Amino acid sequence: MENSDSNTVKRLALWGIPLSLGVMGLKLVAWWVTGSVALLSDGMESSVNVVAAIVAFAAISYAAKPADKTHPFGHHKAEYLSAVLEGVLIVVAALLIVKEALPAVFAPTPMEAPALGLAINFLAGAINAIWAFVLIRAGRRYRSPALAADGQHILSDVVTSIGVLVGLVLAIVTGYAVLDPLLAVLVALNILYQGWKVIAHSVDGLMDHAVEPGEADAIQAAIAAHGAGSLGVHDLKTRRAGSATFVDFHLVVPASMPVGQAHDICDRLEDAIRTVQPGAQIAIHVEPETEKAHGIRVKIEEA
Structure with missing residues (x-):
C-alpha cells in the first residue's frame, strides 16, 4: 500500500472513533428515554463499535509500519488480528444482550415516550448506514481487512437498528410489550452470526x-505475455496479508x-505483475531447464 493510501486508511480509522462514540450516545439516549430493552441491546452493540474503532486504528497504524529486521515481510497481518478481536467483541456483546433481555421476556414493561426514542434511534442508524458504506468501500479499495470488518459490523448494526425500529412500532401498535425483549434476543442472534463471519474471514487471512x-x-x-525469452514458469504461489500481495x-x-539476460526477464515480469497487482512483493527463483517442474505452471506466449 502506498503512503498516501496508508494515510487515507489511518485517517478513516481515526474518524471512526468519534463517530462511533456519537452513535452510541444517541442510542443510549433513545434507551434512556423509552426504557426499551431492544434499544438497550442496540446501544450495547454500538458500544462494541467504539472499542472496535479504537482497536482498528491501532492495528492499521501498526500494520503501516515498514518492514524491519524482526518483521522482514512487514506488519500487514496486524489488521487481521484487529478483525479477529472485533469478532470476539461482537460475540461478547451478543451474550450480554441475551443476559439483559431474557428476564424481560417473562416480565415485559411498556415503553415510555416511544416516538422520541425511535426518532433518536433512527438518526443514529442513518449515520451508521452512511459510515458503513464509506468504510466497506474504502476497505475494498485499499485492501484493508480492519476497515472492511469494521464496516461490515457497522452494517450489521444498521440492519439490527432497522429490525428494532420495525419491531418496536409493531409492539406499540399491537400493545404486546413482550415483543420488545424478544426483539433484543433476535438482535443478539444476528450479532452472533455477524461475529462468526468476521472471525472466520480474519482467521482465513491469517492462514x-x-x-x-x-x-x-x-x-x-x-x-x-511478458516472459519472452524464458521457457516457462512453475510453482506459482500467491498470498494476501492485509493490504499486501x-x-x-x-x-x-x-x-x-547469461545471468544478466535472465535478470532482465525478471524485471520485465515484475513490472507486468505490478501493473495488475500494484505494490505486489515478488520473489522469482531462476532455474535451468533441467530442473523438474511442479505446482502451478504458466506457458509463455511466443513473441
Missing part, C-alpha cells in the same frame, strides 16, 4: 489465503542463458 481467482488469472496472463514462482530459462 495466508491466496488471491482471488480473477486476480490469479490476471497475474498468470501478465506472466504469459505476495507472488512467488520459479522461472525456467535455457541453461546457457
Whole structure:
C-alpha cells in the first residue's frame, strides 16, 4: 500500500472513533428515554463499535509500519488480528444482550415516550448506514481487512437498528410489550452470526489465503505475455496479508542463458505483475531447464 493510501486508511480509522462514540450516545439516549430493552441491546452493540474503532486504528497504524529486521515481510497481518478481536467483541456483546433481555421476556414493561426514542434511534442508524458504506468501500479499495470488518459490523448494526425500529412500532401498535425483549434476543442472534463471519474471514487471512481467482488469472496472463525469452514458469504461489500481495514462482530459462539476460526477464515480469497487482512483493527463483517442474505452471506466449 502506498503512503498516501496508508494515510487515507489511518485517517478513516481515526474518524471512526468519534463517530462511533456519537452513535452510541444517541442510542443510549433513545434507551434512556423509552426504557426499551431492544434499544438497550442496540446501544450495547454500538458500544462494541467504539472499542472496535479504537482497536482498528491501532492495528492499521501498526500494520503501516515498514518492514524491519524482526518483521522482514512487514506488519500487514496486524489488521487481521484487529478483525479477529472485533469478532470476539461482537460475540461478547451478543451474550450480554441475551443476559439483559431474557428476564424481560417473562416480565415485559411498556415503553415510555416511544416516538422520541425511535426518532433518536433512527438518526443514529442513518449515520451508521452512511459510515458503513464509506468504510466497506474504502476497505475494498485499499485492501484493508480492519476497515472492511469494521464496516461490515457497522452494517450489521444498521440492519439490527432497522429490525428494532420495525419491531418496536409493531409492539406499540399491537400493545404486546413482550415483543420488545424478544426483539433484543433476535438482535443478539444476528450479532452472533455477524461475529462468526468476521472471525472466520480474519482467521482465513491469517492462514495466508491466496488471491482471488480473477486476480490469479490476471497475474498468470501478465506472466504469459511478458516472459519472452524464458521457457516457462512453475510453482506459482500467491498470498494476501492485509493490504499486501505476495507472488512467488520459479522461472525456467535455457541453461546457457547469461545471468544478466535472465535478470532482465525478471524485471520485465515484475513490472507486468505490478501493473495488475500494484505494490505486489515478488520473489522469482531462476532455474535451468533441467530442473523438474511442479505446482502451478504458466506457458509463455511466443513473441
